[in-house]
Amino acid sequence: MPQSPDNLPLALYSAAQVRQLDARLIAAGTPGFELMSRAAHAIWRALRQRWPDAGAITVLAGRGNNAGDGYLVAALALRAGWRVRVLAVGDPARLQGDAARARDEAHDAGVPVQAWSECAPLEGVVLDALLGTGLNGMVREPYAQAIRQLNASGMPVLAVDIPSGLCADRGQVLGVVVRAQLTVTLVGLKIGLFTGVAADWVGELRFDDLQAEPQLVASQDSVARRLAPGSLPRLPARPRTVHKGQLGHVLVVGGERGFAGAALLAAQSALRGGAGLVSLASRGEHLAAAQARLPEVMSTAVASANQLLALGAAASVWVVGPGLGQGAWGRSLLSVAAIMRVPQVWDADALNLLAAGAVRLPLGCVITPHPGEAARLLGVGAAEVQADRPAAALELARRYQAVCVLKGAGTLVADPGGSLLLCDRGHPAMACAGLGDVLAGLIGALLGQGLAPLDAAGLAVWLHGRAGEVLAGKGCGLAASDLCAAIRQLMQEQCA
Structure with missing residues (x-):
């Protein structure tokens, strides 16, 4: 079921603090690829709950860990019998670490991947796996054009972690931003999802802690706390x-x-x-x-x-x-x-x-x-x-x-x-x-x-x-x- 605002955690983090929490989870014994796999499953569950009859998914993939999440979701959708296509806005060959491993797993599963172009068709639910929380400067091409095309398409959009182009720390639009109907944010809530102009772009917000140890999360500094009953x-x-x-x-x-x-x-x-x-x-x-x-x-x-x-x-x-x-x-x-x-x-x-x-x-x-x-x-x-x-x-x-x-x-x-x-x-x-x-x-x-x-x-x-x-x-x-x-x-x- 959709989470209401008062079912979300209270702590709000900066992008840097979430990265620190991610690193602490890995240091405590959870491999990075395992966290990425948990993220993909959480996103896939949310996608099916929101659009159970879509039957098709288009993944817009960038060059970071968001792209890795997207590749793994594409593999899950393909195994479930959905029509799947990954449109790579960032060069897949430049992916590194866990994201590169996710790309390879999608390739081995038979997920079709092609370079994004303005002529590439979008089908079903579009997964925004373009840009993550580390974005600080303005969105550059070809990402900016991909986002403009996506927003003009009217297709249903699920954003991975944060809509691409939205500042995770300030809720500011960095030139252009994806308009999502659903955002699945991971590990920790980013303050930029809740203030500034974020409400116009995030859509419904769901959260998954990726089974993080509560003690580790509680010991991580936050920048703010949500008011809730x-x-x-x-x-x-x-x-x-x-x-x-x-x-x-x-x-x-x-x-x-x-x-x-x-x-x-x-x-x-x-x-x-x-x-x-x-x-x-x-x-x-x-x-x-x-x-x-x-x-x-x-x-x-x-x-x-x-x-x-x-x-x-x-x-x-x-x-x-x-x-x-x-x-x-x-x-x-x-x-x-x-x-x-x-x-x-x-x-x-x-x-x-x-x-x-x-x-x-x-x-x-x-x-x-x-x-x-x-x-x-x-x-x-x-x-x-x-x-x-x-x-x-x-x-x-x-x-x-x-x-x-x-x-x-x-x-x-x-x-x-x-x-x-x-x-x-x-x-x-x-x-x-x-x-x-x-x-x-x-x-x-x-x-x-x-x-x-x-x-x-x-x-x-x-x-x-x-x-x-x-x-x-x-x-x-x-x-x-x-x-x-x-x-x-x-x-x-x-x-x-």
């Missing part, structure tokens, strides 16, 4: 005698003229996230609407920094930035937040003003940039952030000494000590305004209930993404406020 931070259990004053008082600061909705969404999310008390500091023009929509929130009109200072003294957590604006009013309020010594979440225009040098970030904060805001904070372009999202998240956390939530597909949560969490939940229906405001309010609520910044951010990101998945079944047109009730239900199910 069994590994989520948990809120402290509430005693029967608990009262609202023990569950945090969240103050949301924002809502410049024309942007009241952002602050209201953050406040609503903080309420549904379990905060004992929620206050809202906003423009006076929004007070009536706020009180009508959220009667549980203590809404106050704030016109000056002094007013905010007095109001905020009672709050245990601040959420600053939703709808704040970058004018004099927003700058004045942010200057107060910058001197407060309580846990804070900075979002939206608070981050834009921080990037502009208007204030300094206090210690112990959580920042929640999208790629554009992250680029401004780092002084680079958004494309540079997206080209290496893990590095950007870690650098933001280090530079600002804060927990950083780098939003986007494969949201990343980093802390100044180098810890990195990844959330692979979410849905395209979540591409709508206000979702970031909901996330900021939720993080604030979890901070108020006693979670450390990294734990609060990680749990909030997972709840947020999973809530979007739950609601996506109702179709497009998701509104940010819809998430609040779904998040509340998930908190009950996952974190009670």
